[in-house]
Each structure stands twice: as C-alpha cells, then as structure tokens.
Amino acid sequence: MGSYVLRRVLQMIPVFFGTTLLIFVMVYSLPGDPVTALFGDKAADPAVVASIKHTYYLDQPIWKQYLHYMGNLFQGDFGTSFTGRPVSDIMADAFPVTIRLALMAFVFEMVLGLALGVLSGLKRGSIADTLVLILTLVVISIPVFVLAYIAQTVFATNLGWVTPTVQDSYDLTQLVLPATVLGSLSLAYVARLTRTSIGENLRADYIRTAVAKGLPRRTIISRHLLRNSLIPVVTFLGTDLGALMGGAIVTEGIFNVQGIGNVLYRAINQKEGPTVVGIVTVLVIVYLVASLLVDLLYAVLDPRIRYA
Amino acid sequence: MNTAVDTAKREREAPYEGPLLDVRDLHVEFVTRDGVAKAVNGVDYSVSAGETLAVLGESGSGKSVTAQAIMGILDMPPARIPRGEIRFRGRDMLTMGKEERRKIRGQKIAMIFQDALSALNPVLSVGYQLGEMFRAHRGVSRAEAREKAVELMERVRIPAAKQRVNDYPHQFSGGMRQRIMIAMALALEPDLIIADEPTTALDVTVQAQVMDLLAELQAEYNMGLILITHDLGVVADVADKIAVMYAGRIVETAPVHELYARPAHPYTRGLLDSIPRLDQKGQELYAIKGLPPNLLRIPPGCAFNPRCPRAQDVCRAEVPDLFPVTEEDGTPLEGRGSACFFWKETLHDR
Ligand SMILES: Nc1ncnc2c1ncn2[C@@H]1O[C@H](COP(=O)(O)OP(=O)(O)OP(=O)(O)O)[C@@H](O)[C@H]1O
Ligand SMILES: [Mg+2]
Numbered sequence: 001m002g003s004y005v006l007r008r009v010l011q012m013i014p015v016f017f018g019t020t021l022l023i024f025v026m027v028y029s030l031p032g033d034p035v036t037a038l039f040g041d042k043a044a045d046p047a048v049v050a051s052i053k054h055t056y057y058l059d060q061p062i063w064k065q066y067l068h069y070m071g072n073l074f075q076g077d078f079g080t081s082f083t084g085r086p087v088s089d090i091m092a093d094a095f096p097v098t099i100r101l102a103l104m105a106f107v108f109e110m111v112l113g114l115a116l117g118v119l120s121g122l123k124r125g126s127i128a129d130t131l132v133l134i135l136t137l138v139v140i141s142i143p144v145f146v147l148a149y150i151a152q153t154v155f156a157t158n159l160g161w162v163t164p165t166v167q168d169s170y171d172l173t174q175l176v177l178p179a180t181v182l183g184s185l186s187l188a189y190v191a192r193l194t195r196t197s198i199g200e201n202l203r204a205d206y207i208r209t210a211v212a213k214g215l216p217r218r219t220i221i222s223r224h225l226l227r228n229s230l231i232p233v234v235t236f237l238g239t240d241l242g243a244l245m246g247g248a249i250v251t252e253g254i255f256n257v258q259g260i261g262n263v264l265y266r267a268i269n270q271k272e273g274p275t276v277v278g279i280v281t282v283l284v285i286v287y288l289v290a291s292l293l294v295d296l297l298y299a300v301l302d303p304r305i306r307y308a
Numbered sequence: 309m310n311t312a313v314d315t316a317k318r319e320r321e322a323p324y325e326g327p328l329l330d331v332r333d334l335h336v337e338f339v340t341r342d343g344v345a346k347a348v349n350g351v352d353y354s355v356s357a358g359e360t361l362a363v364l365g366e367s368g369s370g371k372s373v374t375a376q377a378i379m380g381i382l383d384m385p386p387a388r389i390p391r392g393e394i395r396f397r398g399r400d401m402l403t404m405g406k407e408e409r410r411k412i413r414g415q416k417i418a419m420i421f422q423d424a425l426s427a428l429n430p431v432l433s434v435g436y437q438l439g440e441m442f443r444a445h446r447g448v449s450r451a452e453a454r455e456k457a458v459e460l461m462e463r464v465r466i467p468a469a470k471q472r473v474n475d476y477p478h479q480f481s482g483g484m485r486q487r488i489m490i491a492m493a494l495a496l497e498p499d500l501i502i503a504d505e506p507t508t509a510l511d512v513t514v515q516a517q518v519m520d521l522l523a524e525l526q527a528e529y530n531m532g533l534i535l536i537t538h539d540l541g542v543v544a545d546v547a548d549k550i551a552v553m554y555a556g557r558i559v560e561t562a563p564v565h566e567l568y569a570r571p572a573h574p575y576t577r578g579l580l581d582s583i584p585r586l587d588q589k590g591q592e593l594y595a596i597k598g599l600p601p602n603l604l605r606i607p608p609g610c611a612f613n614p615r616c617p618r619a620q621d622v623c624r625a626e627v628p629d630l631f632p633v634t635e636e637d638g639t640p641l642e643g644r645g646s647a648c649f650f651w652k653e654t655l656h657d658r
Contacts, residue, residue, distance in 0.1 A: 205426040211381045212421075213492070214414030215444045223440075224429055231431075303476040304430055 005296070012288045016281075017070075023280045024066050027273045056082070056274075069277065078281075079274035081267075087278040090263060095282070098259035101175050101252070102244040105183030110237055113187040117194020117233070118226070124199060132195070136188035148181045148254040165256035178255040182248055186240050193236055197229040204228070231301045238294030242287040326398065327354035328500050328532045329378065329417075334392035336373050336556075339385055345603040347373045349556040350392075352630070355500060355532040360523075362543040362564065363536045364579070365553035368600050371536045374553075375502045378534075379419050380409050397499075415445050418493035420503040420522075424485035428477040434461070434488050435473035441495035460491040464521060483514035490522055500532040507542065519546060540583055544568060549643055552576050555601050555611035558630060559647045572633045572646035572655040574616050610648070618650050 053059045057068050072079060078087035116136075120129035139147070155177055156164040166174045201207060202225065210224045245260065252261035260279055267275035299305045336348035348370045355361045363371050376382045378394055380401065394401045396417065401409060421427035429437060438460050439453030448456070454473060461469035464487040466480075477485055486506060493501050503522065507515040523546045526533045537543060543550060543564060550567050552560040552575065560573040571577045578596035598615035601607055607614055613623040626649075633644035633651055648654060 205421065205423065206429040208381055209419075209421060209427045210429070212379050212413055212419045213441060213444070214410050214412070215440065216410070219440075219444060223432070227431055228429070302431055303433075304478050 005292070008292050008295070012292075015288060016284065019284045020070070020277065020281050021066060023277050024069065024273075025062065027268075027271065027276045028062055028065070030268075030271050052082075056080075069274075073281070078278040081272055081275045082270070087274050090275060091260070091278060091282065094258060094260045094263045094279075097170065097257060098245055098248055098252070098261065100172065101179050101182060101248055101257060101259055102241065104172070104175055104179035105186075105244050106237070106241055108180055109183035109187035109190055109240070113190025114194055114230075114233065116187075116191040118198060120191070121195040121198025121202070121229070122221070129195075132191055136191050139184050139188040144181065144185060144250050145254060147184060148178075148251060151177055151181050152254070165254075166258075175257065178251050178257055181255075182244060182251040186244070190233060190236065194229065194233050197232050198225065201225055201229045231298070234301060235294055235298055238297060239291060242283075242290035245286060246283045327356045328397060329534075330354040330393075330395040330398075331374070331378065332393040332395070334374060334377060334394065335390050336370070336377050336382065336387055337390060338387050340604075343604045346606060347556050347603055348377065349606070351553070351556070351558055353551050353558060353561070355534055357499065357532055358527070358530045359549070360526065360533040360535055360547045362547035362550045363534060363553060364538065364540065364543065364550055366538065366600050368603070369553040370556035371553055372504055373556075375419065375504050375534065375536060378502060379413060379417060381413075381419075411445075414441060414498070415496045416498050417500045417502065418496070418498040420486075420489050420493045420501060420506045422505040423509045424482070424489045425477060425509075427489060428485065430477060433474045433476055434480070435475075437477075438488070438492055438495060441492060445496055456495070460495055461488070463494070463525075464488065464491040466491075481514075482510050483518060486510060486514075486518050487521060490518070490525070494525060494529070497529055498531065500534070501526065502534045502536070504536045505538070506535075508537070508539070515542070522546075540568075540579065552579070555606055556603070557611065557647065558645075559612065560645065561630070562633070562644045563642070566641070566644065570655055572644065572651040573648045574618050574650075574654055575612050577654060578615075618648075618653065620649070622649050 050059070057065050060068070069079065076088075078091070080086050081090060116132045120126075120132040123129050142150075152164045155161050162174065162177050166178065168174060206228075207220065207224060210220045215224075248257070248259060249261035249265055251257070252259045253265055256262070260283075264276065264279050266272075267279070331351055331353050334348055334351045335346070338345040338347055351370070351374050353361060353363070363374070365371055373382070373387075377387075377389060378401075382389075389402060392402070396412065401412065404412075428434065435454055435457040438457035439450070442448045442453045442456050443450070458469050458473050461473060466472060466484055466487060472480075477488070480488065486509075490506070493503075501522075506522065507518050510518060519542055522533070525531075535543070535547060547564045549561065549563050551558045552567075552573065554575050560567070560571065560576045562572070567576065568580065571580055575596070578594070581594040582596065596615055601611050601614070607624075609622075609624040609626055610616070610619070610628050613619040616623065628647045628649050630645040630647045631651055633641050633646050633655060635641060636652075636656055646654070
C-alpha cells in the first residue's frame with residue numbers, strides 16, 4: 001500500500017509539470033497583447049509598456065518565462081497579477097468561496113442523489129422510479145446555464161425568495177441556490193448510477209444467499225445490498241468533488257459568486273497569465289490528490305482490490 | 309452453552325411423525341415476455357430426518373426452481389406458484405406469513421449454493437457472514453458471533469480458522485469456500501439442508517472431500533438432505549433415494565441402488581447409459597437424442613415422448629401419472645414409481 005501511494009505521488013510529478021506547461025503555453029499564446037490592453041483606448045507609451053513587460057518577464061522567450069515561474073512557484077510565490085495584487089492573495093479570497101459552494105453542491109447531490117437512487121433502485125417500475133428517471137433525464141439534457149436562469153426566474157423573480165445574484169459571497173444562505181444548480185447535474189448522475197448499481201446487485205447471487213439465510217429485509221438491504229451497490233457511486237462522488245471546484249465557472253458567473261470560476265473567467269479575458277496559471281495549477285493539484293484518495297477509498301470499500 | 313440451549317429447544321419441540329418435508333403437486337411458472345414458462349409441473353417428493361434425497365435431471369429440468377420454491381427465495385414476480393403444497397413438519401409453508409417463513413429459512417431449512425464465490429458477499433469477511441446467522445436469529449453479540457464463526461470454520465476443517473476468520477471469500481480456495489458455505493448452512497443446526505450442485509464448480513479431488521464432509525455432518529446432526537446434482541457418480545455414494553426430474557416433473561423415484569440396477573423410465577435409462585464406463589472404453593458414448601422441451605411449449609402427453617425410443621400413440625395423448633412400480637409377479641417395490649406407460653417393459657426387458 002505504502003509503495004503504491006509513493007508510486008502514485010511520483011507519477012503526479014510529470015503530470016503536474018506537463019499540465020502547467022500546457023496551460024502556460026496556452027495562456028501566453030492567446031491573441032492580443034495583455035499589457036497594451038491594460039491601457040484601454042489610451043495610446044500606450046512604448047517605454048512604459050516595455051518596462052511593464054520587463055517586470056512581468058514578458059520580454060523573455062517562453063521557456064525562460066516558464067522556468068522563472070516554476071522557480072518562484074517552488075518558493076511559494078504564485079507571482080503578481082497585472083493589477084499589482086499577489087496572485088496568492090487573489091486565490092486566498094476566492095478559493096474559500098468556491099470550496100464552500102462546491103461542498104454545498106456536493107452534500108446536496110450526495111444526500112438527495114443517493115436517496116432518489118436507492119428509492120428508485122429498490123422500487124423499479126414504480127411511479128416514484130419513473131418520476132426519478134424523467135426528472136434526472138430532464139436535468140441531464142438541459143444545459144447548466146439554462147437551469148441557472150430558470151432557477152433565477154422562479155426563485156428570485158417570481159417567488160422573490162432570493163436576490164437574482166449573490167450580493168455577499170461569504171453568506172452561506174445566499175449560496176444555496178447556486179450550489180443547488182451547480183450540484184444538480186451530478187445529482188442526476190448519482191441517482192441514476194445508484195439505481196443501476198442497486199438493480200444489478202439485487203440480482204446477484206449473494207443477495208439470494210442473504211435471503212436464504214433468513215436475514216431480515218432491512219439487514220439484507222443495508223448490510224449486503226447497499227454496501228456493494230455504493231462502491232461505484234462513492235468513486236464517482238470522489239472524482240466529482242474535484243470537478244465541482246473547477247466546473248463552477250458558469251454557475252459562478254451567472255450568480256455573480258466571487259469564487260475561483262469568476263476570477264478565472266476575468267483573468268482569461270484579460271490574458272492575465274500569472275492568475276490563470278496559478279489557479280489552474282492549484283486545481284490540477286486538487287484533482288490529482290482527489291483521484292488518489294478515490295483510488296485508496298476504493299481499496300477500502302472493496303477488499304478484492306489490493307494495491308501493491 | 310448455546311449449543312446446549314439449541315438442543316434443549318429442539319427437544320421441547322413437538323416430535324413430528326412423518327416426513328420433515330413433503331412437497332405435493334408443486335407448480336411453478338415464470339411470466340416472461342414470450343409467455344408463461346412452466347418450469348415445475350406437479351412435483352411430489354418428501355424427505356425425512358437423516359435421509360438423503362438426490363434430485364437428478366438435465367439442465368433446465370426444474371431442480372433448482374423447486375428448491376428455491378421450498379426455500380421461499382423465488383422472485384415473485386416473475387415467478388408464481390399457481391398450485392401445490394410445501395409442508396414442513398406438517399405445515400404448509402406457502403400459506404404462512406412472511407415473517408414466519410423467514411424464521412424457517414436458515415434456522416430450520418438451509419441452502420448450499422453451487423458457486424460459493426458468487427454466493428458469498430465479496431465485500432464482507434467470511435467471519436462476518438458466518439456470524440451473521442447467530443446475530444440475526446439468536447441476537448448474540450458481535451464478539452460472540454465471531455467466536456461462533458471460528459468454531460464453525462474449525463468444524464468444516466478450515467486450517468488456521470482463528471487467523472482466517474477476517475479474510476474475504478476471494479482469499480480462499482474453491483474447496484474452502486464451499487466448506488464455508490456448508491458451515492453457514494450448518495450454523496443453526498437446521499433440520500433440512502438443500503444442496504444445489506454443491507460440488508459442480510470444484511476440482512474432482514476436492515469434490516470428493518466436500519461431499520464426504522457434507523455426508524458426515526448430515527449423519528452427525530441427523531439432518532434431512534436434498535442433494536441436487538447431475539452427477540450420477542456422486543449420488544451413488546451418499547443418497548438414500550433418487551428422484552429423476554424431466555421438464556418440471558418427477559419421472560422416476562427409487563432407492564438409489566435399485567435405480568442404478570433397474571431403471572423403470574426410458575429417460576433414466578438414457579441417463580444411466582450416457583455415463584462413461586471403464587468396460588466400454590473406446591466405444592462411442594451414448595447420448596439421449598434430441599433436446600429438452602421448450603418450457604413455453606411443453607409437448608402434449610408425456611413431455612419426454614419426442615425423444616423416447618419407446619414412444620407410442622398413448623404417450624403423445626396422455627400425461628402419465630407416477631405409477632407404482634412392482635415386480636413381474638406384482639410384489640410392490642417399496643419407494644419406487646415411474647411416470648411411464650411402459651414402465652414394466654422398461655424395468656424388465658433389459
Ligand atoms: N427467473 C426466471 N425467469 C424465467 N425462467 C426461469 C427463471 N428461473 C428459471 N427459469 C427457467 O426454469 C427452468 C428450470 O430452471 P432450473 O434452474 O430449475 O433448472 P435446473 O434443473 O436447476 O438446471 P441446472 O442443472 O442447469 O441447474 C429453466 O428452463 C429456466 O429457464
Ligand atoms: Mg440448477
């Protein structure tokens with residue numbers, strides 16, 4: 001097990017360098033000159049532009065820029081944004097918001113997704129099952145932004161329960177609606193995955209054995225059926241936690257949540273290399289760690305899987 | 309301690325004269341998309357304490373479905389039981405309440421399945437799965453259940469049981485897994501065990517060990533045993549009597565040695581002739597011609613008639629009852645029956 005974890009961590013190193021380099025190259029090859037753009041309509045003084053470019057290393061060839069960036073990164077320095085704020089400050093403001101949003105979405109999709117999945121899995125062909133199937137199909141087929149606008153219209157405009165956009169991103173109650181929208185797609189997947197998995201396991205031989213042992217129905221379901229059926233669902237949920245953090249761009253934009261997604265969106269528009277690369281780097285690390293944890297969790301849940 | 313309690317409880321139970329299990333005119337159907345598949349069409353058999361009944365027949369003849377109906381583990385729907393009785397100690401289990409039925413399962417009647425690897429839960433330790441019997445039916449503590457599990461594993465001769473009690477099914481060999489299944493069935497010392505092809509998935513050498521263990525434990529606890537198999541070799545050593553099934557019906561019953569010596573049904577004859585024998589080495593093996601009938605469209609008359617070398621018009625018109633089989637002079641043969649209009653001819657002209 002220990003050597004497996006070590007191997008996985010070592011494998012992360014090339015992945016880490018590869019993705020950061022890729023992002024780096026992509027951001028810096030975006031059309032347009034970010035520094036000139038900073039001046040807007042005003043004609044920029046070429047000397048000033050040159051000096052700004054020099055401070056941000058933009059006058060260097062790209063491989064030098066990358067090495068310089070990486071060198072700083074390993075000293076814990078994410079660089080400075082064009083506005084002069086350290087990128088680490090910007091992230092320290094935005095990440096907690098996104099983490100909260102993602103966690104709320106996660107709890108929502110997990111609790112409700114599992115409940116609906118178990119219900120429809122156990123009562124296949126019932127009205128409840130059909131309803132769950134239709135509902136989840138609708139959620140899956142509607143794009144997130146449409147869902148977000150529907151939610152805004154219904155809960156803000158029609159019912160007036162909330163403001164259409166989030167006023168204070170640190171207020172948890174205001175994050176409920178965006179989190180619900182953010183988690184809804186995964187909720188539909190969790191419900192369907194749970195349903196399928198329960199359906200498959202219900203027919204398994206070991207369930208027949210459990211019945212033949214004369215176990216009470218509730219023991220059969222909780223000890224034998226769910227324990228096995230939830231293995232693929234837990235894996236999905238684990239990977240999704242990483243995806244929720246990176247995938248909040250659209251939702252954060254529509255609801256004006258001041259999280260990573262919004263910052264990233266703005267940074268890309270303004271070709272703010274340091275901010276984009278910094279955020280994506282952190283997201284990549286989050287994703288890599290999450291997938292390692294999922295694999296380890298998998299081994300805990302399924303004793304047949306042993307990593308050596 | 310607990311075993312003493314169990315024994316005491318057993319003795320307090322009203323002694324029941326007559327067979328432990330008595331199946332009468334059992335019918336089981338499956339409602340499928342293509343129609344109603346009649347898997348069991350009027351099965352009768354009975355088992356007494358200490359007795360071993362072997363149920364024999366080709367694949368699809370309804371052996372497992374009958375067993376599942378007895379255990380009460382058929383999925384209904386698609387299965388339904390339009391007719392029949394399954395009496396356990398004189399009481400019809402088909403008319404019992406769900407909860408009463410559940411308490412019989414595992415405690416009074418236990419089942420051993422063919423493929424122990426898939427029949428055991430892959431994510432729970434064998435100790436847990438064995439101990440669960442005591443926890444669910446006897447309400448013992450987790451620690452005590454674990455101890456019981458170790459005892460059971462020792463009982464079925466799993467080496468180093470104490471160290472292995474927390475292992476998972478996939479960590480055991482096929483033979484050991486099947487012995488764990490046997491241990492699970494034995495846990496609460498049931499009156500009757502149904503073993504559905506308990507050795508089919510095992511190596512030949514291991515088959516014999518597992519079968520011997522099962523027979524030994526059965527004798528020790530004086531249990532009734534229904535042994536489902538298509539291996540005629542296994543049957544000869546352990547069974548007292550045999551029921552041969554074809555298309556969901558019992559076509560012949562007989563004490564084991566008599567059936568081997570003098571079958572009274574052409575189907576049994578065919579089965580026996582298709583066993584490879586040493587003295588016929590080199591000769592081509594006999595096989596019953598044709599295929600078992602489609603259960604959606606069982607032929608009229610005797611279901612075996614399209615494949616039967618003796619079939620006459622009557623076989624295509626009427627369904628034969630299970631006729632009592634006698635000697636040529638009319639002396640009844642105890643426990644023998646054949647569902648063939650020409651049982652006399654089959655029995656006598658070999
Ligand atoms: N759930 C089901 N739905 C439809 N048909 C079924 C179902 N279960 C069993 N059957 C049918 O019932 C018939 C009898 O099956 P059964 O399993 O009892 O055969 P068997 O004698 O045990 O054969 P084998 O030796 O292969 O185990 C088969 O033709 C099978 O197709
Ligand atoms: Mg079978």
